[in-house]
Amino acid sequence: MLVLLASNFAWAGGYQVGLHGQRNAGMGLIGTSLNNDASAAFYNPGALAAIPFQYSFLGGASAIRGITHYHMAKPSIYQATTDNPLGTPFYLYASARVLENLSAGLAVNTPYGNSLAWEEGWVGRFLIQEITMRAITIQPTLSYRITPALSVGAGFVIANGSVDLTRKLPVQDDSSEGELNINGSTTNYGFNAGILFVPIDGLNIGLSYRSRIQMELTDARADFSVPMSLESNFPAENRVSTSLPLPSNLDLGLSYHGSENLLLGMSLNYVFWSQYESLDFDFAQNTPALPDSENPRAYSDKLIVRLGAEYKVAENFLVRAGTYYDPSPVNENYFSPETPSLNNLALTTGLSFMPFTDFSIDLSFVYIMGMEKDVRYEPENFGGTYKSRVYIPGIGISYQF
Amino acid sequence: MRYLRDKNKFNRMKTRLFLIVSALWIMAGCDPEIEGYKPTSGDADFSVYVALGNSITAGYADAELFKSGQMVSYANIIAKQMLHAGGGEFKQPLMRDEYGFGGRIKLGMATDCIGNTGLGGVFFGESPEAGNFSNIYAEEGPFHNMGVPGAQVSHLLLPGYSMLNPYYSRFASSSTARIIDDATALNPTFFSLWIGNNDVLGYASSGGMSGSITPPEQFEIYYNLIVNQLLSETSKGILANIPDITSIPFFNTIPARGLVLMNPDEITSLNDHYSSQGLHHINFQMGVNGFVVSDPSAPQGIRQLASYELMLVTLPQDSLKCAGWGSTKPIPMQYYLSELQVKEIREAIKAYNSIIGNAAAENNIALADVNHLLTEAKSGMIFDGIHFNTQYVTGGLFSLDGVHLSPRGNAVVANYFIDVINEHYGAGIPKVSVTQYQGIIFP
Numbered sequence: 155m156l157v158l159l160a161s162n163f164a165w166a167g168g169y170q171v172g173l174h175g176q177r178n179a180g181m182g183l184i185g186t187s188l189n190n191d192a193s194a195a196f197y198n199p200g201a202l203a204a205i206p207f208q209y210s211f212l213g214g215a216s217a218i219r220g221i222t223h224y225h226m227a228k229p230s231i232y233q234a235t236t237d238n239p240l241g242t243p244f245y246l247y248a249s250a251r252v253l254e255n256l257s258a259g260l261a262v263n264t265p266y267g268n269s270l271a272w273e274e275g276w277v278g279r280f281l282i283q284e285i286t287m288r289a290i291t292i293q294p295t296l297s298y299r300i301t302p303a304l305s306v307g308a309g310f311v312i313a314n315g316s317v318d319l320t321r322k323l324p325v326q327d328d329s330s331e332g333e334l335n336i337n338g339s340t341t342n343y344g345f346n347a348g349i350l351f352v353p354i355d356g357l358n359i360g361l362s363y364r365s366r367i368q369m370e371l372t373d374a375r376a377d378f379s380v381p382m383s384l385e386s387n388f389p390a391e392n393r394v395s396t397s398l399p400l401p402s403n404l405d406l407g408l409s410y411h412g413s414e415n416l417l418l419g420m421s422l423n424y425v426f427w428s429q430y431e432s433l434d435f436d437f438a439q440n441t442p443a444l445p446d447s448e449n450p451r452a453y454s455d456k457l458i459v460r461l462g463a464e465y466k467v468a469e470n471f472l473v474r475a476g477t478y479y480d481p482s483p484v485n486e487n488y489f490s491p492e493t494p495s496l497n498n499l500a501l502t503t504g505l506s507f508m509p510f511t512d513f514s515i516d517l518s519f520v521y522i523m524g525m526e527k528d529v530r531y532e533p534e535n536f537g538g539t540y541k542s543r544v545y546i547p548g549i550g551i552s553y554q555f
Numbered sequence: 556m557r558y559l560r561d562k563n564k565f566n567r568m569k570t571r572l573f574l575i576v577s578a579l580w581i582m583a584g585c586d587p588e589i590e591g592y593k594p595t596s597g598d599a600d601f602s603v604y605v606a607l608g609n610s611i612t613a614g615y616a617d618a619e620l621f622k623s624g625q626m627v628s629y630a631n632i633i634a635k636q637m638l639h640a641g642g643g644e645f646k647q648p649l650m651r652d653e654y655g656f657g658g659r660i661k662l663g664m665a666t667d668c669i670g671n672t673g674l675g676g677v678f679f680g681e682s683p684e685a686g687n688f689s690n691i692y693a694e695e696g697p698f699h700n701m702g703v704p705g706a707q708v709s710h711l712l713l714p715g716y717s718m719l720n721p722y723y724s725r726f727a728s729s730s731t732a733r734i735i736d737d738a739t740a741l742n743p744t745f746f747s748l749w750i751g752n753n754d755v756l757g758y759a760s761s762g763g764m765s766g767s768i769t770p771p772e773q774f775e776i777y778y779n780l781i782v783n784q785l786l787s788e789t790s791k792g793i794l795a796n797i798p799d800i801t802s803i804p805f806f807n808t809i810p811a812r813g814l815v816l817m818n819p820d821e822i823t824s825l826n827d828h829y830s831s832q833g834l835h836h837i838n839f840q841m842g843v844n845g846f847v848v849s850d851p852s853a854p855q856g857i858r859q860l861a862s863y864e865l866m867l868v869t870l871p872q873d874s875l876k877c878a879g880w881g882s883t884k885p886i887p888m889q890y891y892l893s894e895l896q897v898k899e900i901r902e903a904i905k906a907y908n909s910i911i912g913n914a915a916a917e918n919n920i921a922l923a924d925v926n927h928l929l930t931e932a933k934s935g936m937i938f939d940g941i942h943f944n945t946q947y948v949t950g951g952l953f954s955l956d957g958v959h960l961s962p963r964g965n966a967v968v969a970n971y972f973i974d975v976i977n978e979h980y981g982a983g984i985p986k987v988s989v990t991q992y993q994g995i996i997f998p
Contacts, residue, residue: 221587222587223587223588223589224589225589225591225592226986226988228592229592229594229973229977229983229984229985229986230592230985230986230987230988231591231592231594231639231985232985232987232988233589233591277939277988277990277991278939278940278990279940279990280939280940280941280990281940324940324941324942324951324990324994325994325997326993326994326995326996326997327996327997327998328996380997381997381998382997382998383662383664383674383997383998384997524587526589533937534937534939534940535936535937535938535939535940536939536940539589541587541588541589542587543587
């Protein structure tokens with residue numbers, strides 16, 4: 155089930171995915187200060203003990219349709235677009251108040267991923283043709299309410315990541331070009347901790363920190379397909395080791411019940427992208443034509459600003475809207491078409507409808523504008539202008555009592 | 556009451572929501588668009604572009620002129636890109652097939668004298684069509700690509716040159732025609748001229764055993780006559796200069812000190828072999844040694860090469876491996892260039908390039924400094940993820956004959972010309988991506 159759901163996406167900065175709850179998605183993906191439901195296990199474990207239910211269960215998924223457009227560096231008239239497979243991030247959350255002030259929860263979701271397929275034969279194919287990477291995290295969580303105004307929590311994060319990337323090699327026989335496919339998976343660990351403070355009734359302040367998880371891929375497959383006469387230079391069933399950080403995040407959130415029916419919220423997400431310095435491939439078998447490769451990425455830390463609001467139209471019907479600005483962490487001289495992450499401005503909307511008591515159907519729609527930018531990947535002398543649009547409808551259900 | 560109000564509100568909301576969701580889905584159908592580049596001709600007029608030159612301009616590669624090679628001549632690539640900036644038709648005297656006159660080579664597996672099988676140049680095979688040898692001017696001419704394999708600077712001005720050159724006889728307007736007149740007969744609005752390579756190459760590629768170097772004083776006279784006749788048609792064009800021979804795989808693949816000896820017994824026996832004949836200037840050490848070559852000016856007509864001398868790629872490898880060439884037997888003179896010959900060649904190229912540079916400057920014509928481009932390429936160049944250098948086969952710029960460009964090499968040169976033309980004439984001819992052209996084909 156998980157495996158079927160877990161196809162992939164990357165539409166926050168870099169390869170971080172912000173879709174971890176349809177309520178949150180509707181409100182600009184805020185969540186750090188919210189204590190509405192068990193999604194707190196992910197957004198802020200400190201808020202989990204403060205949710206107003208004995209039990210809370212949530213599940214949902216989104217469908218990401220993202221298109222990136224490329225225009226070769228001028229003067230040129232060449233353009234290309236991606237033909238990405240539909241990404242489907244998902245989440246499952248459960249929490250229970252096991253003691254009066256102690257809650258236990260479990261979060262299963264997909265905080266990182268990237269799925270990109272450039273058109274066949276495109277000019278950047280020697281950098282990247284296709285990539286699918288994803289991380290599914292499973293996070294058992296405990297949260298304790300110290301006072302009615304203050305609760306804390308922490309979770310242990312088990313991250314299972316996998317990558318499958320294909321790039322063309324500039325060697326050819328009379329029928330086809332060479333190709334390298336790398337694929338493998340790994341499991342690594344981290345933690346997630348947070349605090350929720352409610353200084354006055356109606357005002358929530360949340361602070362959370364998710365640790366960096368270094369996805370260490372060792373002994374992954376590196377399959378080469380090259381002209382017969384070059385096979386000794388590119389051993390067909392080679393192995394490769396590489397490593398990719400899932401960066402740490404420090405989030406501060408504020409939310410305020412302006413009236414009985416209106417909730418306003420914001421959050422500041424500081425993502426430690428500078429942890430992504432380079433993407434290196436260490437091949438098990440090297441040849442003069444196949445040395446290990448070091449590919450600088452030189453990302454920078456970024457602050458994402460999010461605003462959101464929820465309005466209760468009726469007891470069983472809520473609407474939401476939000477926006478956020480997610481600046482690109484990518485260095486403009488090391489902008490690789492494998493993760494064409496632009497400065498993103500997003501508009502979000504959503505609603506919840508409760509057909510029965512305790513049961514809610516949650517819908518959201520996120521529209522992301524990746525702003526046009528002239529960039530280049532200097533080490534391979536590959537530049538151009540990129541622009542993207544992403545459309546993400548999502549659906550979820552929650553059951554809480 | 557409260558319930559009813561809520562219900563009305565709810566219905567209104569449902570309608571609105573339906574509209575919003577519909578709008579979002581319509582939006583979802585829109586792809587991001589980047590405003591396209593608008594090519595322009597600037598101060599130039601590319602409507603009739605004529606390319607003059609030698610085999611490189613013609614699209615010769617892999618030791619032959621053949622159809623698919625002509626299609627990716629740098630001149631044809633430029634002409635196709637000019638189409639976006641007001642350019643017109645660009646006719647080439649295409650061969651009928653992939654065999655040309657039958658000399659084409661390809662990479663294949665060959666077994667050497669020791670019995671080792673490895674990559675090497677082998678004949679492309681099959682016999683060419685008879686149509687490749689007959690004149691096609693009446694049916695297809697006149698031609699915009701006036702590159703003629705083998706042409707030297709003086710040949711562009713020579714009446715009846717087609718009788719000396721089978722490549723030109725294929726498309727000359729008449730048996731007494733001159734290349735320059737066939738070119739200007741088209742009334743070009745823009746021209747390119749890349750000529751002069753063969754004024755040293757015939758000499759250089761034969762180890763100085765045939766051909767001669769055109770004296771620079773003569774080169775200057777011929778070159779300026781050509782340029783002036785072109786300028787009588789149009790003031791806009793581009794001149795290209797001559798790359799130094801050390802940038803060309805034909806001359807830089809086999810090191811002059813390429814005799815590697817690792818066996819002490821062999822070294823002793825070789826040293827004894829020569830000292831017993833009184834040839835004390837020939838001696839060998841562990842590691843790399845200069846090849847032993849014939850040289851009438853050396854004591855007893857034999858000596859070893861120094862590192863700055865050049866061995867030609869035509870050196871038969873089997874003779875080297877199995878017949879003792881370069882160690883027990885001297886390598887014949889047609890396979891290397893001595894220090895003096897290298898100096899003569901380089902000085903001639905330098906003089907030609909200064910003549911070409913002056914012609915460009917005096918007439919305010921664009922200058923493609925191909926010599927500079929290929930000197931830079933020696934230390935490596937990268938375009939769109941492909942790494943190039945001037946090495947034989949692996950360097951990617953040159954075709955299998957080690958002198959002429961590969962399809963990707965033609966694309967690199969075409970882009971360079973386009974940059975220079977755009978800069979000089981304020982034009983905006985779009986460039987190509989080298990990834991859209993073939994590299995060396997491996998078996």
